[in-house]
Amino acid sequence: MNFNRTTEYALRILSYMALHDDVICSAELLYAELKIPKKYLQRMLTDLSKGGFISSSRGRNGGFSFVRDIKSIFLADIINFSEGVDWAPKCIFGFKECALDSPCAIHNLWTENYIAQVKMLTTTSLADLKRQVSAG
Incomplete structure (x- = not known):
């Protein structure tokens, strides 16, 4: 799956924050x-704050933190927010x-692969990513 740069950055930002949520x-x-x-x-x-993923705090020790528990933020939530809900890939050969x-x-082969990817994205939370990285 190819996502736009905004989606890639959103995934990077929130994944990094999840790994350092302390x-x-x-x-x-x-x-x-x-x-x-x-x-x-x-x-x-700013966009991620407006989207309800993070909030900001001002001041000397200010910064960004999660609004919700990272167990409830799934990769598909981030992608849907950034790409819109119609981010399904088009024909791999480009046929309209x-x-x-x-x-x-x-x-048929592509559809099977796509379904597996969507399942992974809809069932993997930021907490799951943190757990996998922590496990090595």
């Missing part, structure tokens, strides 16, 4: 660690008419 992450820390252009990062943090009633040569 601290409030400042924009400067996220910039230094993730190498996302500053203006883009600032816009992303590829569908169940007029499939291309690889349609």
Whole structure:
């Protein structure tokens, strides 16, 4: 699956924050660690705040933290927020008419793969990612 840059950055930001959820992450820390252009990062943090994923706190020890438990934030939630709900891939061969009633040569194999990917994205939370990284 190919996602737009905004989605990739949203996944990076929230995954990093999940791995470090014991601290409030400042924009400067996220910039230094993730190498996302500053203006883009600032816009992303604002959008993720408006989307109900994170909140900001001001002041000397301010930064960003999760609004909800990371167990309840699934990868598909982040993708749906960033890509919109219609992020299903198009025909791998580029045919506009590829569908169940007029499939291309690889349609059935691709559909199986796509279904497996969607299942993984809808059942994997940020807490799951943190657990996997912690386990090594």
